[in-house]
Amino acid sequence: MSENKILFNTGSLDELSEEIGKLTNNEESRLKLGPDNADSGLAKLVLTLVELIRKLVEKQAMRRVDGGSLTEDEIERLGETLMKLELKMEELKKHFNLTDRDLNINLGPLGNLM
Template identity: 45%
Template structure:
């Protein structure tokens, strides 16, 4: 097996998994809109962080002019602020948007 596809840790055996209720998706008609909103906000935050990392790589590589760096920084800051505002409007924090992917760990990296 290739090293790229080797698992760091074996997945849990069937009997080691939590009971069905603990692993089941909890969805109801009453919360579907809020759940969808939280998912969309999570995806926007993930994309924002990916764009931010790519922008930092480009800045470090010297690919951007000073004006482009300033504009990109202002845009990313405005996006972060607006996302924080949207979260606050709906009773979330940015930390609430992180999804637990089980054995893969959290979706979003820890904040610095």
Template identity: 45%
Template structure:
């Protein structure tokens, strides 16, 4: 066994693109879920006017649709948009 074997690099452009997209989408999905939960919390605490609630909800709904589209476009599933953080568990809840 030579060391050189370990240094072999396989360049697969599609895979790189998909991986990068996956990472980006994962971060966006994290932010989307955070915002969504924050919005729900604020609705529960009656901190939003009806108009604000409607606007926020619409925006989040559209973002959710956009995420679904993008995920599908890149051949990913919602489960792919997650990271295992070892002892901390997954980045996102498993069932969104």
């Protein structure tokens, strides 16, 4: 196992958690949950995951567009869907008083999410 990457782990959940902890060395990217901030902490976690998935879907969509495997109609629907999702994310970030910086996490060797 590399110090910078988790390629495969057959160890315990505690060992895996420790390895992930090593990758997320940015103090701001850590989730801090407590009785006073459980709602905002959970919202931050969920919106970060949604943003990660949204970015992955967007990249895959661009690959398909560039590869020519989509019709003009599919490209139009895809673009509209991605725009609506981005607008909804902005609305949710505003509702929970979060910024892009709040949702940015360190993905280790892959760099930051945003």
